[in-house]
Amino acid sequence: MTLDIRNLDACDPLRDRRALFEIPAGLTYLDGNSLGPLTIAAKARLRSAAEHEWGRGLIASWNDADWIRLPAIAGAKIARVIGAEADEVIVCDSVSVNLFKLAAALKRSTPAAQFAIDAAEFPTDIYILDGLSSLLGERLRAGRELPPGPVILVKSLVDFRTGAVADIANAEAEVRSAGGAIIWDLSHAAGVLDVRIKESGARFAVGCGYKFLNGGPGAPAFVYARRDASGLSQPISGWMGHARPFDFAGGYVPAEGAARFAAGTPPILSLCALDAALDAFDGVDPADVETKARRLGDLFLERTEGLGLRTISPQSGRRGGQVSLVHEQGYAVMQALIARGVVGDFRPPDIMRFGFSPLFLRYADVASAADALKLVLSTEEWRDQRFSMRRLVT
């Protein structure tokens, strides 16, 4: 290992964070953009939530362990990470369901607005808008161009394929000038970029708890609704979004702020893991996170230059926490790399994604991952038949 890599790690303001994670020995995990790793805090909290709170406290834990406020408590922690006020974020449901709620709420407040989404967006975001459009008797046309007039645009802040970062302020100005609104999907941004969501002028967003926020497999997602725009009425009006759910009153009175975007009873065990995982961001400056993510990505690109791989990721300043490299046999190459203990993932048709989670990765990890990729390509070991077998989830 070269001296400058050691130096980068020694001077890293986030160097103490890795100790909070349980990274398996010998593994270089570059897939935190897909599923963040377990933290020691989440492990302990899950044990305590299951064995003490559920096991011993039973129903009383809704009060005694504050389960009832957990969606707001975890929401406030995410708010700090993305740059929102505490009551502007609520943890609930999945990204898909949350997108549905926000899109439907916006449609209700601006019936003339048309749904809009780029055909290259994350598929489930398109599916959800498509399903909602059909329900309302409309037809969704996914495409790069915005239709004329007001739109309800769903847009990822970080593109899942390339890692490219969109410009919130520009997009908001364009869409708002025509009377429309944007729902930002922060799934690949929260926990890796210095999003500053409120400062940027964004009013609505959804995001994922299990990627860079490390909340655990299928962790509950979140909704951000800016305080001055949170008076929307969302249609999946379950009791947890009610102002006083335990009054069992006849009429629906939505809770104040983002809390009205909650619906049914939240999955408390999964929520506890997320809530505990978020403590890894305690005292962390999101600007340091973003800077390190980009430096890690730059280092990886630098060290894999000349291997004949094409990157579809933009330059550092416009890139999120991932670098995407194209190889015709990307699936097999990634499998061979995984066999060498370097875990990234693959997106059809030919994209190898490498995620750079700044809290647990060291510069040295990234350098050795690049070495492994070099080896896999130079020896052509990816041609081994066992690496071409497709698995269900990739």
Next chain:
Amino acid sequence: MTLDIRNLDACDPLRDRRALFEIPAGLTYLDGNSLGPLTIAAKARLRSAAEHEWGRGLIASWNDADWIRLPAIAGAKIARVIGAEADEVIVCDSVSVNLFKLAAALKRSTPAAQFAIDAAEFPTDIYILDGLSSLLGERLRAGRELPPGPVILVKSLVDFRTGAVADIANAEAEVRSAGGAIIWDLSHAAGVLDVRIKESGARFAVGCGYKFLNGGPGAPAFVYARRDASGLSQPISGWMGHARPFDFAGGYVPAEGAARFAAGTPPILSLCALDAALDAFDGVDPADVETKARRLGDLFLERTEGLGLRTISPQSGRRGGQVSLVHEQGYAVMQALIARGVVGDFRPPDIMRFGFSPLFLRYADVASAADALKLVLSTEEWRDQRFSMRRLVT
């Protein structure tokens, strides 16, 4: 303890089940209708899911630990408990969200049908239909009488206040003859009644994982869609309901059967707890469960006769797994009872609910709970000021 109580426990075909649960010593837990207790299997599974599957296996566990099939695997276990085919049940989201999906899907297939629900139904069920109606520009009128013409009726199989059981076959005949459909809410029925959902003629249902199914706080819920009626198109069309979610294809192709009612990524940790908890029903005959639940309820009613309490629950044959007793100061009485280690719950304005989960309760537990209630009432210890303090969740 009387000899006949001992005898009832000794002859109970479910007597070996209690050992599967972690019931705190000294506690008589009559609130399994609100939150079922922890099982030893769920505890072990959660540790392994968090520490081994997530912690060590990371992203590979979607394949290696079969996370991807877990909604269907747990669904098949619930199917056995409620009397459906394995592929007719899928575990996903919350009851609220699932109700929304089914109601919207049915509305799409029968646009002329009006939503209908009794004003005495569980509040969140009403809120959800209300929210969906507003989204579609209609107005929900909750009431006991069905409107003329086809309806999409949401109906609990077991009433949450009284424990009364509805007649599926009768209701289905009435609603179907007018071209409508019923969505049954099995939340207070699954795991305690011999539902025989398919045999009964019901076509659609939702239900809760955290009550009599013991899946853990806020456990994911389920959807039942009869095979010959599962071709519906539901609007929250997230990628997990897609036939091939990892193709990242542009168009939405719904999965076969009930699986199309899945939406976003499921909360795997909570889902693992539910899946493991369901194994407590392995080899259990649902008819034995129902019979015991009713006998436990009868015993409790018998032993609390003459205490001046009124029951709003029907006779044994038309009652689910709970007995509801009315007392003007029901809240304080229940708190006093809880202080004595007998846990039931309270529903406004004056209803004390006692749930009789047949897998972990003994006849002896129920007899001693009745004794405790007798004591609380005869000594009037519920008048103690500390029992009148309302807690957030009751």
